[in-house]
Amino acid sequence: MRVVAVCGVAVAVAVLVGGGTAVGGTAVAAGGPEADLAYHGVAALSGGRMDLRFTPRNHGPAAVPDATVRLRWSEPLVEQQALPDGCAREAERVVLCRVGALAADAVGERVEMRVGLRGVPSEVLLEIDTVWNGGTVDLNRVNDRQRVLVLDSGDEYYF
Template identity: 80%
Template sequence: MRVLAVWGAVVAVLVGGGTAVAVGGPEADLAYHGAAAMSGGRVDVRFTPRNHGPAAVPDATVRLRWSEPLLNRQALPGGCARSAERVVLCRVEALAADGVGERVELRVRVRGVPSEVVLEIDTVWNGGTVDRNRENDRQRVLVLDSGDEYYF
């Protein structure tokens, strides 16, 4: 069921040609904070979604986009699906106003062994809410192939 919701968001993004964020409706403020580390072409990412409110978010989908292509075969956690060569979408459960969601953790492998990747995270579906503060739900982090964690 979670995968179907993710694919529904994928279709909305592809049909809409970009970000499927509502323009009318209750206001919510999504944010994502976490860390990423890379070693030998393997990238580990973990982040926690938060809704600063004032309204609840019934459902949301987060896009994770890498600067390098991903290997074709990936073992992704439930609620996450590959949507393009460099993109994975993950469903975020409902978030109460001023609520913290469940942590999302995934590991992907990029092609080759690059010395660095850029990871971009943003909301592509927010359950019909309006997010007027898009600065905190868009993250961009440079991850070096050092095994060190880079926080966002």
Template identity: 70%
Template sequence: MRTVARGLVVCGAVLGSAAGAGAPGAGAVSGPELSGVAEAVPVAEADLSYHGSVVMAGGRMRVRFVARNHGPDAVPDATVRLRWSVPPGVRQELPEGCARAGERVVVCRTGELAADGLGERAELAVRLPGAPPEVSLELDTVWGGGAVDRNRENDRQRVLVLDTGDTYYF
């Protein structure tokens, strides 16, 4: 785990530090109960990634993926965003833990991810009105359970999917 120093900020003044602690016109609040407000807070580190497959035929797309945490710390939960270049139909049956977050966006929770562990397999089936000949699908992390992810490149996937019935892997 990484440790960061946190202080309390009130009206732009940092409390518990020399900067702004009672400086004239700084709007700082002081007092014995506020001294030493800054403290070390442990921050979890994770490295999230998504691997899976997608297939499209006749305007119907099936997406399967698994979230992976390469560690070093566990993540209590995370949220992955799926974004289509063509908006899925208005009425979709989404699996538990997934919800629409916009015209072209669905978000899904991953559940708990152990350090160097895999999450549950997620599977979505969506209809794309008009049966487009190709669609791009992007996956990325929206929220990492409060963990710091220093390698954001492997949690962003973009797949071009042709309406051929072929499976594309990411």
């Protein structure tokens, strides 16, 4: 919380942290309808290739008119990638995927991809988060931000 004095009157200005919560975890409405996005899936790493599949879900109460998720790897991706429709490379370690509109309390279409990583890392940290939610407010950012450490074992890691 930051306090700013205006003409001798203290005005509290909430600094939003984590997309809709103030410092200390108190919910703050930031305008717009409330929706709760979540991403759940599985990732496996073997020989410098990661298989990833996840499904977006909107727990509601409002519909999401459009959403985009960011996938960020701790290791750089190889230059040439065959990405699914709706996904595009943003940076050497980042891919953005449009998940589209999601009705309230509905599951979206599953996103599946295989990406190649430079070299053959023994482990990769995958971070997933929402970068666009169509103007809705998500007061529960815990389930739309995932961090998954995937070891080069071929085992599946669920999130």
